[in-house]
Amino acid sequence: MYLNELIDELQPRIAALRRDLHAHPELAFQEQRTSDIVAAHLAAAGIEVHRGLARTGVVGVLKAGSSNRAIGLRADMDALPLDEANGFPHRSRNAGRMHACGHDGHTAMLLGAAEALARTRDFSGTVYFIFQPAEEHEGGGRVMVEEGLFERFPMQMVFGLHNWPGLPVGSIAVLEGPVMAAADRFEIEICGRGGHAAMPHLAVDTVAAGAALVQALQTLVSRDSDPQDAVVVSVTRFNAGHADNVLPEKAVLGGTVRCFRPELQDALEAGLRRICHGIEATYRVSIVVRYERGYPPTVNAEEPTFICREVARQVVAQGEPGGEVLGQLKPSMGAEDFAYLSSVVPGCYAWLGNGPGVGGCMLHSPHYDFNDGIIAGGLRYWIRLVERVLPKD
Secondary structure (H helix, E strand, C coil): CCHHHHHHHHHHHHHHHHHHHHHCCCCCCCCHHHHHHHHHHHHHCCCEEEECCCCCCEEEEEEECCCCCEEEEEEECCCECCCCCCCCCCCCCCCCCECCCCHHHHHHHHHHHHHHHHHHCCCCEEEEEEEECCCCCCCHHHHHHHCCHHHHCCCCEEEEEEEECCCCCCCEECCCEEEECEEEEEEEEEECECEECCCHHHCECHHHHHHHHHHHHCHHHHCCCCCCCCCEEEEEEEEECCCCCEECCEEEEEEEEEECCHHHHHHHHHHHHHHHHHHHHHHCCEEEEEEECCCCCEEECHHHHHHHHHHHHHHHHCCCCCCCEECCCCCECCCCCCHHHHCCCCEEEEEEECCCCHHHCCCCCCCCCCCHHHHHHHHHHHHHHHHHHCCCC
């Protein structure tokens, strides 16, 4: 069967599967129903199934030909803790959980590609289909690596694919080098002396100290960092007090730090702590800093990126009119735990154009929905990538 005919056959069934997954979202490390569906689909296609890595992770193994080469294709499975605002029939049935990042589409597309490759076997080598839990914030990729993903399933390259709203349908973005940022988190607790708001001279004002700290932290970007380095320092929480006439004893701030280089992560953390010490001395408060390293930067390696760009050109040429291969986009300041995989094995993480989305909304919106119209392009990309990296004998 020709590939186009096979994709045409698979597309409606994979779209229905995608909508079923969307209607039943599961949070990090709780993807039991999703994991069961993935394992059953792989087994039905005659693909060897391994379960249990990172609790709910699934790895399918498909071999063809005589080559010893192997690659990994990765999809994420988890949803976000978000109430869905859509009204279509496949909206989330699980309160407080929603596929607002397209992981339902990623899982469905990789299952479709696995089935197609199992039927055609037009390659030589081993393909590992990696269905990863807990991408959103909890680092399921790190856990899979720590629990022996690459020891149990040795591979020369690993690949990821993420839908990207704002890119035209039919387009694929493939960037060499940094593509997603490192994401660190901080929480800063400021303690002073509470008192009457009418007599501030008798208190030690944590709100004033916190306000000064929010402003001072921005100098990490504007004065401490090279202007050509992409850096974000965002304070996203500021909690203090409950009454209009009381100066609170304590204030708690929290936020995130984003950049693309590990050495810059070190410098930003050191700078944040230095500024906190200065605020302590200036405002007579005491400060406790809790700084947590999050996902490392996702960096696309040269060889797999070159291959993905070649494959993307082939897929775009056969896809939607107006689609293009985009290689000069700016990296995203969002973070992605595919970084844990590609920091061990050379990898490439590409973006698949999802169109404008519902109402033009972006990822993590309560109105978001994966565009089923891009499933065929995603299937073709995965299949052609395997055939390109693992050519038939």
